[in-house]
Amino acid sequence: MAHSFRELEERMSDESRVRVKKRARAMMREMLLSELRKSAGVTQEELASSLGIKQPTLSRMESQSDMHISTLRRLIESLGGELEIIAHLPEGDVRLSQFHDAE
Template identity: 40%
Template sequence: MKMAGRHSFATLRARMSPEAQAEAEALAAQLDEEMDLAEVRRALKLSQDEIAQTLQVGQGSIAKLEKRTDMYVSTLRRFIEAMGGELEIVARFPDHAVKITNFADLSERERV
């Protein structure tokens, strides 16, 4: 996904050496089920500056965002996409889980 003036995750990853890419992939495979945004970013070997460039914001904005406990779903989605991921929202109940689809097409509605 390439947005005007933004770097895709693939572009950022292409700048990494093959060794760094392999290490990042190995670490990403070891991601815990529960991590905060900064831990995910570090596990993927991405800097706050790289995420800031992708989102066209300052590094300080990324630092603040990583510390927030409450944010818009669209903000979280953009942050996850800047790291090369995809955000899914799942409601877990004792006997089943349901993927919430209201936010699945959020990016398309925002672009219209």
């Protein structure tokens, strides 16, 4: 018999539950743009339409390893998110505010 994740989670020890949630958060930290879009339940056609571009253009954008910050911001905001750029330095993390409203 199949069980829902919620049922399995209820049977886990507190320690296991914390470990699973920590691993899930770590996995969420590393996602390709296409995976982020899919996890939001949005198709390429839907996202392209909301951005005012064609689907093949979005497909190319999702596979790029380098793009303008403003382009990435528009993409993330179209998915209902907010882009933050954080520099991880030995002295601590710093949020780069000059890119907050980049256009």
